[in-house]
Amino acid sequence: MAAIKNKNTKPEILVRKNLHELGYRYRLHSKNVPGKPDIYLAKWKLAVFVNGCFWHGHQQCPLYRLPKTRQEFWASKVAANVARDILIRGQLTEMGIRYLDIWECALKGRSAVSLKEFSLKVDSAVKSKDLSQEIRGSVFTIN
Numbered sequence: 001m002a003a004i005k006n007k008n009t010k011p012e013i014l015v016r017k018n019l020h021e022l023g024y025r026y027r028l029h030s031k032n033v034p035g036k037p038d039i040y041l042a043k044w045k046l047a048v049f050v051n052g053c054f055w056h057g058h059q060q061c062p063l064y065r066l067p068k069t070r071q072e073f074w075a076s077k078v079a080a081n082v083a084r085d086i087l088i089r090g091q092l093t094e095m096g097i098r099y100l101d102i103w104e105c106a107l108k109g110r111s112a113v114s115l116k117e118f119s120l121k122v123d124s125a126v127k128s129k130d131l132s133q134e135i136r137g138s139v140f141t142i143n
Helices: 010-021 070-094 114-126
Strands: 039-040 046-051 098-103 133-135 139-142
Touching: 010 039, 010 114, 039 070, 046 070, 070 098, 098 114, 114 133
Parallel strands: 046 098, 098 133
Antiparallel strands: 039 046, 133 139
């Protein structure tokens, strides 16, 4: 488990490159923002979280399934991550900071969206006035 990275993952780097190509400038892992988002666009007051489908319990996702061994341990670990995510999103909302959740399945796997479509979704999410949004594989939902 020590080999699993929590910063500068391939999906995160892909999102950063995409944002940079679109002309957005950002901070990485800003310690002043609750949850230390992967990307923080200060000008837009937007925190971007690039979530791994397994680690953040993305239900109804082909990339999320519990291992066959130690299922109780993994279920409680993932549940704690989901609870922490909900708490952090509430803190961000109280501070007036919008947030965007980008799921791993939007970037890889059978349900991945094309890079052009992904760019359009990210650009519209940044410019949107909605408090929370998420990009999933083949689906774009606004909460």
